[in-house]
Amino acid sequence: MKNKEIILKYQELKNKSGSHSPSLANIKEKIPEINIKVDACFLSNPYATDLFLKYFKKELINTGEINALLEFYPSQNHIIAGYVENQLELDKGNVFICNGAIEAIQAVIHRFTKGKILVIIPTFSSYYEYATPENEVVYYKLKKDNNFKLDIEDYIKTVKEVKPNTIILINPNNPDGGYIKRNDLERIINELDWVENIIIDESFIHFAYENSEMRLQSIVPFVKDKNNVVVLKSMSKDFGIAGLRCGYAIMAKERVTELLKNGYLWNSNGIAEYFFKLYSRKDFLSEYELVRRKYITESLFFIAELNQIRNIKIYPTRANFVLIELLNGLTADDVSADLICNHGVYVRNCNDKIGLEGEFIRVAARSKEENKLILKAIKYVATT
């Protein structure tokens, strides 16, 4: 490893970012000597980004319509929610638009939960970090020797024992990509219908599949009338538009009303509003479906190749990323620093993730060309 100083600078930046990774732009600005070629920390479909940019250029830039979107106020929350309600065939008033899914995580935890929150770990850190003094966070740990797969029986049993006010299920889960089958999730929801808040985070659901048909497996149609279920959705990942800050949450009308009474009036920007309109358009969605399937297919090949590499263990995933355990003395600090500094490949060091014992990194699938670079770099770092 040639550059100890660079690694120290990176560690400093990482420490300032809390339990998240510093952004690529931030790294580029603060450590310009790092030449990042692939951001494999970033859980986003690059083909979907290309598709959005095509529409953006054609409909906003070439027409000059962008000007009005930047100058004037966007529409209020409930108006933008209408586009999502149309697309998902939901009743008016069931959608809360948010400035990235993380805004809804904050809002839902702060406004609706009290008492015990059962959080499955490893997980996305905001789910326990945003707990308030009124909450008691109880962890349900996925078992490494069960490949971090959720044991449905055991989970239901635990919920019945713990009697939490709130349970959270990320499907597929972050950071391991573990997927709960549609039938199993329906069973959990049915058996635990007395839990006041069942939060289901479907931010990665577009990357999941149950068979080669690759049909979208969202739980939304099943929970339409269930007042205790909140479904959270980031659009950043599947649609490749993290810079726009688009997300939504599906919940009972009374909950949406309660949130809007307390803020969130103009929380979308003009380009986000444009995106939500696209999201309700058949022409855009039929093109999107092609890039969704293309990306799932590329990701499958990528993961199959990763599985060939010595000294690492790939955990089963149905998301666009894999949790990799480093074996034979490799450490997450060393490997992630080596990858970024010497190979330009930025991966997620999972050292700060609670519920993971061992040395882990998380690696996102990217475009076909980028995947080749990632594979080459990981192979080199892990085996030489």
Add this chain to the structure above:
Amino acid sequence: MKNKEIILKYQELKNKSGSHSPSLANIKEKIPEINIKVDACFLSNPYATDLFLKYFKKELINTGEINALLEFYPSQNHIIAGYVENQLELDKGNVFICNGAIEAIQAVIHRFTKGKILVIIPTFSSYYEYATPENEVVYYKLKKDNNFKLDIEDYIKTVKEVKPNTIILINPNNPDGGYIKRNDLERIINELDWVENIIIDESFIHFAYENSEMRLQSIVPFVKDKNNVVVLKSMSKDFGIAGLRCGYAIMAKERVTELLKNGYLWNSNGIAEYFFKLYSRKDFLSEYELVRRKYITESLFFIAELNQIRNIKIYPTRANFVLIELLNGLTADDVSADLICNHGVYVRNCNDKIGLEGEFIRVAARSKEENKLILKAIKYVATT
């Protein structure tokens, strides 16, 4: 008035927008038969919009840099805050970045206030609407026969009697444009230094002036070390970028830390982050200062012309808008409907503003050309 049906449609849209006006885009979509020529409801400097668009095109569109801003995650709150801290010469940690100033209004009221909030009326409705059950809103009414000017002595006396936990001062005030001189505001802050939360909203401060030098009169340098003062700032108006959702709040470091511990991590979009960088650049700011002064000057001429029109009374303003009282039997409903339907001029009907007795509309200054259209339309409607 030719089109009763249009007016009814407009009223319906207005009713759905709560205590705010429906956006221009929303009106255009829902009532396409209305041909709006000037949005004089919109309190924004159009010359500043042109300036931002010039930079946006040169630096983001022509270079292709826009792609990365839409694809990748923006920086975290504290990083973007750094640009504002540099520009305002504040210590690190004193700025909270928000997704439009309204997000900070919500956050500050919900997190820091309890007990009595003294709200000056008329005002921006969110200040009382976002009060929680823990708050008691007490109104301090500006006197119409004093031209809605804040009586400093009387205000200080009232605060001492009411002993509120929180006081809110919008300077210049919305919807009347009344301005509290720098010296007077300093006196209020000094005499009321025992008030736990002094919230000063400077969203329109760039349009205020004390003399023909037109120097910026922000209170920020004076309150740097005052832990009980929070200064809120929308960037939508002065910089003409409402679609970007940019705002910030200046407050004690412990308050910023408290907010960030509970969310608001990635609440800026990629283009907002670009704007905040511009806001810390000397080249951009020196060009901006020219368009700020140009707009103030144009607005002064506009208001002088409005003052010539019969049957309306113009209240003194040092903002980019005027509160207009309609006299001799004119009503706000009729005049605003007539203006939008028959003249394409959209103004703010103030019928839903508490603390205003009489018939009022609020009219924004726009570009020189648009101001001519507004003047002509108001003259026609008010006098024929």
